[in-house]
Amino acid sequence: MTARRIDGKAAAAELRARVGGLAAFFRASTGRPAALATVLVGEDPASEVYIRSKRSGCSEAGMESLHHALPAETSEADLLALVASLNADPAVDGILVQLPLPPHMDAARVIAAIDPDKDVDGFHVVNAGRLAVGDPAALVPCTPLGCLHLLKAELGDLSGKHAVVIGRSNIVGKPMAMLLLAESCTVTIAHSRTHDLPALAREADILVAAVGRPEMVRGDWVKPGATVIDVGINRVAGTEPGKTRLVGDVAFAEAAEVAAAITPVPGGVGPMTIAMLLRNTLVAAHRRAG
Numbered sequence: 001m002t003a004r005r006i007d008g009k010a011a012a013a014e015l016r017a018r019v020g021g022l023a024a025f026f027r028a029s030t031g032r033p034a035a036l037a038t039v040l041v042g043e044d045p046a047s048e049v050y051i052r053s054k055r056s057g058c059s060e061a062g063m064e065s066l067h068h069a070l071p072a073e074t075s076e077a078d079l080l081a082l083v084a085s086l087n088a089d090p091a092v093d094g095i096l097v098q099l100p101l102p103p104h105m106d107a108a109r110v111i112a113a114i115d116p117d118k119d120v121d122g123f124h125v126v127n128a129g130r131l132a133v134g135d136p137a138a139l140v141p142c143t144p145l146g147c148l149h150l151l152k153a154e155l156g157d158l159s160g161k162h163a164v165v166i167g168r169s170n171i172v173g174k175p176m177a178m179l180l181l182a183e184s185c186t187v188t189i190a191h192s193r194t195h196d197l198p199a200l201a202r203e204a205d206i207l208v209a210a211v212g213r214p215e216m217v218r219g220d221w222v223k224p225g226a227t228v229i230d231v232g233i234n235r236v237a238g239t240e241p242g243k244t245r246l247v248g249d250v251a252f253a254e255a256a257e258v259a260a261a262i263t264p265v266p267g268g269v270g271p272m273t274i275a276m277l278l279r280n281t282l283v284a285a286h287r288r289a290g
């Protein structure tokens with residue numbers, strides 16, 4: 001391996017400590033803690049794990065975590081009524097409705113009901129629009145924000161670099177492209193229909209993989225000296241029977257022979273997501289407090 005391994009765990013710990021300091025200042029100056037309301041509908045085990053990490057992240061940073069667990073058979077009207085009450089609650093700064101929602105609910109309608117200034121996931125169309133036009137009021141999705149933080153720590157000024165983002169989701173690919181464009185990168189968004197993806201990827205100074213396909217990006221897709229950000233978290237069969245392991249969207253060992261720097265999975269982008277959620281909650285709290 002020749003590439004530098006980008007330590008997302010250390011970067012996230014540093015960010016969380018900084019957010020903790022600012023959260024203490026917020027509490028001292030306003031007389032109340034910054035507060036994140038989380039909503040989980042049903043009992044999806046993976047969602048329960050995510051919610052637990054988000055809640056403990058809040059507590060560790062000195063922020064309040066207000067949780068609402070609703071049964072899977074809750075009606076969409078009842079969920080919308082809860083969102084409306086959280087929008088109106090002055091003690092709530094951020095609202096996060098954990099996805100996926102049960103099939104009888106329309107996630108887009110639920111997200112659209114969240115006050116954009118409390119939308120700490122950055123999923124509301126108002127925040128997507130603010131990001132697209134460069135409005136600093138945008139609350140930006142946490143995963144791409146975490147990727148940008150790692151890239152700037154690694155490279156400093158990103159201007160003029162060719163960034164290739166593989167993946168066009170509303171949650172990662174598109175906002176990632178917008179953030180890189182705002183940093184004056186030349187940005188290409190690639191996806192499953194892109195012609196000769198390996199050749200395009202090889203032109204990237206910055207390569208971001210966010211497709212959810214285990215180890216799709218091979219070593220010969222990477223330009224020598226590139227910085228590689230792997231957003232994928234895929235569970236695959238391990239070498240021992242019955243065991244599984246986590247891999248990214250990038251074949252790490254191969255890519256690390258060619259790249260200058262690369263994020264591992266786990267321990268790269270993943271830890272940054274919750275750190276950025278805490279940051280977004282604090283930003284929302286400060287803006288609401290004026």
Ligand code: GUN
Nearest residue numbers: 096097098099100121142
């Ligand atoms: N489900 C998986 N990741 C996320 C996330 O970042 N936010 C929400 N709301 N749901 C998710």
